[in-house]
Amino acid sequence: MPSVQAFYTNKTVIVTGAASGIGKALAKVFASYGANLALCDRDGELLVATAEALIEEHNAASVITREMDVADPQAWQSFVNQAYTQFGHIDICINNAGIEGTSAPVWASDFATLERVMAVNFYGVVHGTRSVLPYLIDRPWAAIVNVSSIFGMIGAANAADYCASKFAVRGYTEAFRAELAEIYPHIQIQLVHPGGISTNIARRDNSQSFKRKFLTTAPQKIAEHIALRVMRNQARIVYGNQSGLVHMASRLLPLNWLAKLVGKQMRQLDMQNDYRLDHPGFQVPEKKVDK
Template identity: 45%
Template sequence: MNNFRDKTVVITGAGSGMGRAYALEFAKLGARLALNDYDAAALAETRALLKDVPDLRVLLGAFDVSDRAAMEHFAAEVQTTLGNAHVVINNAGIEGSGRPMWATPLATFERVMRINFYGVLHGSQVFLPQLLANGEGALVNVSSVFGLIGTPSNSDYCASKFAVRGFTEALMVELQGSPISVHLVHPGGINTNITRAEHTQAFKKKYLSTPPEEIVRHVIQGIRRRQPRIVYGKDSFKIWLGSKLLPLRWLNPIVWHDMGGVLDARDYPASRALNSTDRSQG
């Protein structure tokens, strides 16, 4: 798909960050927009930023993507109001606990999986019939570079993003030869507000620096080129390369060393202290 004018583009998580950047960019390209976010106020802010785009048609849906019934209702509204979806970007996601597995409650694992994985599943299943009915379409599922490698204090988030990766790679094969292009996005350190917890701010400061507008433009080019895997953002290339070339017995210590400075040593047993008394006291 090369031309997005008068095409219906569905974007989840459009209240901020990459989702908002997708909305602004596709609006410039003349698309009709169906925007979702669980935060109605943030979604309204995105809509306000689009007020100067002439003749723009926008549908807003404030709901949690883990709610299957709400997603089905949204898809029906999209079809009635804007016509069948042509592009679906399953972008909505939340951070994990920022703690190691043994310090993360089961309820947190379940919540992260419901939004980060099942939200992608719901968006894919509900809108795929509309894409197929058009005889063309693009399905974009957002994983992470943490869907390429495992990282400490991110077992819940990694699990959800690896699930998105496996699901989407399988879907690519299932839709092989169809008019639907499937794209798996692995953002690197994108500067968004996904890291909200106080104890994850050191991670944000060190790693999240790529403007969301950059990756959005890159993904749109990837759609035009029917590029299946899209890896972009701070440190993304070296992470992708490491995941491809290095055995885990080498890769895991490298990851531990690189991320040690943003972990709270109090979360880890004494046998795995981070070699810094300052950090253990911080």
């Protein structure tokens, strides 16, 4: 087997959510391996700064960027075509972009946030997968890497909307892998379940306790791990703070035990106000009487 550097040199890699966190770390890792990079993010200014740093640090001249909402399928088609036009081929697409949910229990959550979380975290993966697939058919080797979460393995209290999106990514990716294996087995499909990675995804005031307690693994470590495991064609990649424990618990513990264990742990995160018995989310709405 070639070295990681030799394996990725001159391969074209698409990374979403590349302006910060895991996406930025992935861009750095693949730049250091000599890959061509097509990077996108909603934060265009931060994305350009990331690309400029890559060019300066790694002499990575083969970098293009696109300010883009991954929930927009038309933007995806344009972005993928731009990458193909620039580099002549696409080898890897890493659907990494994601946002946090309400960080509140179901009865304290709003539907608009749920819709947006699903649009970015799930449909962003769908659009990326569907858009890039035709460009991978004729490559001798290719990979689509979809980032779920350890919350795509277990349902965590105060994260129903986020869990829903990441469970959806898991189901979609596992089914897609089974389907593609029948006709294009040279295209690898990887599913990533990060644990607590130190990123800025947790931005809400009510999620800061969770961030301090759980988001501790450096993004660079999981980025290097992903690159190695993709090269080795590991179907499920689990890495980061508490990821191994959660993975094992999801496979071994009965659901009622798992729910109590996770619920107890999450309720320690200063969210007592959302768990009031008289919370408005438990109240029957007033009925309007037509006159």
